[in-house]
Amino acid sequence: MSTASPLPGTSRTRSWWGWGYVDAHPDDAECLAMGALLPGTLARPLPIPRVADLDITRPAVTPPSALAHLVTADPEARAAHAMGKAYRDVARALRGRPGRIPDLVALPTCDQDVTDLLDWAGDHDVAVIPFGGGSSVVGGVEYRGDAHRAVLSLDLTSMDRVLEIDATSRSARIQAGALGPVLEQQLRPHGLTLRHFPQSFEFSTLGGWLATRAGGHYATVHTHIDDFVQSLRVITPAGTSTSWRLPASGAGPSPDRLFLGSEGTLGVITEAWMRLQQRPVHKASASVSFTDFSRALDAVRAIAQSDLAPANCRLLDPGEALLSGAASDGSSVLVLGFESATSRVDDRLASALDIARSHGGQGDDEERNSPAGAGGSAVSAWRSAFLRMPYIRDGLARVGAVVETFETAATWDTVPALIDAVRTEVGAAALKATGHPATVNCRLTHVYPDGAAPYFTVAVAGRPGDEVAVWDEIKAVATEVLHRHRATITHHHAVGRDHRPGYDLQRPAPFALALQAAKDALDPHHVLNPGVLIG
Amino acid sequence: MSTASPLPGTSRTRSWWGWGYVDAHPDDAECLAMGALLPGTLARPLPIPRVADLDITRPAVTPPSALAHLVTADPEARAAHAMGKAYRDVARALRGRPGRIPDLVALPTCDQDVTDLLDWAGDHDVAVIPFGGGSSVVGGVEYRGDAHRAVLSLDLTSMDRVLEIDATSRSARIQAGALGPVLEQQLRPHGLTLRHFPQSFEFSTLGGWLATRAGGHYATVHTHIDDFVQSLRVITPAGTSTSWRLPASGAGPSPDRLFLGSEGTLGVITEAWMRLQQRPVHKASASVSFTDFSRALDAVRAIAQSDLAPANCRLLDPGEALLSGAASDGSSVLVLGFESATSRVDDRLASALDIARSHGGQGDDEERNSPAGAGGSAVSAWRSAFLRMPYIRDGLARVGAVVETFETAATWDTVPALIDAVRTEVGAAALKATGHPATVNCRLTHVYPDGAAPYFTVAVAGRPGDEVAVWDEIKAVATEVLHRHRATITHHHAVGRDHRPGYDLQRPAPFALALQAAKDALDPHHVLNPGVLIG
Structure with a gap:
């Protein structure tokens, strides 16, 4: 019997210790290049762990x-x-x-x-x-x-x-x-x-x-x-x-x-x-940039409280937008997508863009009309980065970075203060735990008429050899901030043991x-x- | 203290034994007129029960x-x-x-x-x-x-x-x-x-x-x-x-x-x-009639499997349509309504009507454009009848009729056979229990991409003095038919004791x-x- 059945049409090998396929893992040079973005990471990547080194009784x-x-x-x-x-x-x-x-x-x-x-x-x-x-x-x-x-x-x-x-x-x-x-x-x-x-x-x-x-x-x-x-x-x-x-x-x-x-x-x-x-056969997507994140939040709320029902409505804060290549000028980016198997969706996208613009968003009409409705460069950049993200996380882990992603949901009246508190307090906790500055990025992954699901990514150089303890310290603060704001401990990652x-x-x-x-x-x-x- | 707090703005008295307000109950003449539609009902309405006659210990x-x-x-x-x-x-x-x-x-x-x-x-x-x-x-x-x-x-x-x-x-x-x-x-x-x-x-x-x-x-x-x-x-x-x-x-x-x-x-x-x-400030509604109930079911399924999301999508079979005044020519009637607080809904109604027509429905364009989107005569007739229905039921009860309403839900592959079986078997059970022909009507109240919620109304003259036993006999057969079709015992009326x-x-x-x-x-x-x- 085999426990490593390759996916249909592939014979790629799954990693026993890290995300996904072994052949998709960043190599040492890539790990170091990523680490260069986080002051204090290791000068040499940790070696890839081997099953043979485990104490398996x-x-x-x-x-x-x-x-x-x-x-x-x-x-x-x-x-x-x-x-x-x-x-x-x-x-x-x-x-x-x-x-x-x-x-x-x-x-x-x-x-x-x-x-x-x-x-x-x-x-x-x-x-x-x-x-x-x-x-x-x-x-x-x-x-x-x-x-x-x-x-x-x-x-x-x-x-x-x-x-x-x-x-x-x-x-x-x-x-x-x-x-x-x-x-x-x-x-x-x-x-x-x-x-x-x-x-x-x-x-x-x-x-x-x-x-x-x-x-x-x-x-x-x-x-x-x-x-x-x-x-x-x-x-x-x-x-x-x-x-x-x-x-x-x-x-x-x-x-x-x-x-x-x-x-x-x-x-x-x-x-x-x-x-x-x-x-779906009808698709339309576009991205909208905002210079002011709080106005972007208002725009997303208005779209969520309309009956336009976008399939995709992801708001990236400036850090997320930068990391994913969706924007590099400090803008927040809203990625909108509509789809249907039965009716055209252009009007719904147009209405959503109208709402976004009325809150200061700068829409890109060209993207909207891109072939096959695949969306424009910001949309594509975001999607590629999204799928690549867990591999990048593991690459950062190999240079001793601590990376924590957590997601939550809260009602709209709480969302802005919650995001601010996570940025401030979790960032401070990461600094305190490591002596290094942390990046704390946020995106909204799912939105509702009554609230939203913010997703946070925290990255900081760890204490070498003590990365798990650093993670635990950061996690404890994140948990406390969520609890204080009555934001759920998980919107879709589950509870598990952590x-x-x-x-x-x-x-x-x-x-x-x-x-x-x-x-x-x-x-x-x-x-x-x-x-x-x-x- | 009072247990009969009148609703705000009203001083109407609630009935202790029957539906709603006492002043809305059908009088004796109305009860008899209703009873005339069901062969075998009583020639004199049962008296309105009095609390004073109860044995309250x-x-x-x-x-x-x-x-x-x-x-x-x-x-x-x-x-x-x-x-x-x-x-x-x-x-x-x-x-x-x-x-x-x-x-x-x-x-x-x-x-x-x-x-x-x-x-x-x-x-x-x-x-x-x-x-x-x-x-x-x-x-x-x-x-x-x-x-x-x-x-x-x-x-x-x-x-x-x-x-x-x-x-x-x-x-x-x-x-x-x-x-x-x-x-x-x-x-x-x-x-x-x-x-x-x-x-x-x-x-x-x-x-x-x-x-x-x-x-x-x-x-x-x-x-x-x-x-x-x-x-x-x-x-x-x-x-x-x-x-x-x-x-x-x-x-x-x-x-x-x-x-x-x-x-x-x-x-x-x-x-x-x-x-x-x-x-909602945008509303549009219309009714569509079908000579063939099974084609009407197909139309409703197609609308439910689109992303048009009507607020109202009630399909009345010929008996329901007749009783509510929505049609008197043996047609089934589909009542469609769209509404939104933020965007116009005419296009969605038009798309739904297109689907209905492609399945043989006869839409009424005039109704659609009626003032304030209130819908036309069939829509209004249906709504009035809907709210009046429980009073009518009590009126029928006073002339000894047995009236059972039950609702369920099942996947689309089962819906047509389920409706047929209820009509046939529950109708037969009512006849067997009473010796009188029963009416069995059906409407779909809620619809889903994967199924629908049929609502049935069964009415038959009861065995005088033994109406509850007749009801129990009919109910047992209805329950058996639902179970055999794996249709839920209730879509929204609850389980209770019955x-x-x-x-x-x-x-x-x-x-x-x-x-x-x-x-x-x-x-x-x-x-x-x-x-x-x-x-």
């Missing part, structure tokens, strides 16, 4: 023979399943101190396999960490502590098929282990698409998106994967939960909404009926009681993703 | 003096809180066999009152039935059985204020006991509206809408009250749950989504921050375990709305 348990064919103790596989892909994970790998290596990795191929593995784990005190693409940036797929006898990483990526398509209802039954490109490839011949394109698209699965309530393609209206769920199939230690395929229902609290965002603590999502889209302190402050106490009770009922042996969300 | 408990000012044992108040306003409730009242009369009615004025009342009830084995406008049509606000020492109806309508408005984030903090007109009246001076207009608008509260996941104004996209919730405040016996005001979040399963649809079984919703709308059999079949078993566990944690004495949803 013998598994503490042996699966029964009936399950042996599903399970491997291969060191490479175990190392690749030890952590997600947060900065914190990458930094630990670079310093030779990864998280606890799981004893075993399982690759179930059907629901019965999952049930059997959960039964065995429950009976033998084996913690089970559901694992999709492994792209968690919140410590969602590792084991911390030593309360269990052994740890099993449950890799769902062998369950990656589109099982059924209902073209009439524009929906499909899809196995949870399908990576983004794998499921889209199967939908394409039917002229349909899930159209969920998180930054991690290539390296994350449907099940991961569902379990973490991932943010997706649309900047407005249907911003989360939640909105596209028709029904879920979830294997819990207490039985299998299959909700009916329904376009909507008012029958009690939504069963699906309990499992959405449950991050593997209540059960293992193995498949879902998902609502699909037709591929966000638990913030989540515990945010979650209403009676809901915590209810969630713990649900957990106790569904996972009585407490083997599912221990330490995440609750308990 | 002394309350089995006395509240402590500290709570006495919140509680009444007045017979009129107790009778008015004995049941909701389902046909089943009206028929029981007309036959002098209402549900169990609560021992006491409480009218808390603040959260602390609610907490104190719940504490007292928990300590004294008193069942608590949260009560908003009392318009439940699913047995959601009555007590059945005798497992508790006494029954307290908890009427929230004294908590009816808009407490705060955040115009920037277009949202407001509103107490849960506010009836529709009461909250809209308070929002109007701010140019804002919740724009939630269920059929029960005048006689239902924000808290009731939230607890039952009510369907609202919009036929597409944001169809349920759920979508407009920013945060909830819920008093549970285990403490008060206050979620943060957030435009969106990915932090664990949504706390609000556990309480939305919990129908008073997990706690008492006392206030919510709600997302508001600006009042839908429990269907809900129990639909709800995934592990979710039932989780819900029961949550209930046990939050309501350890099991006093909250016993018999609803679970347990």
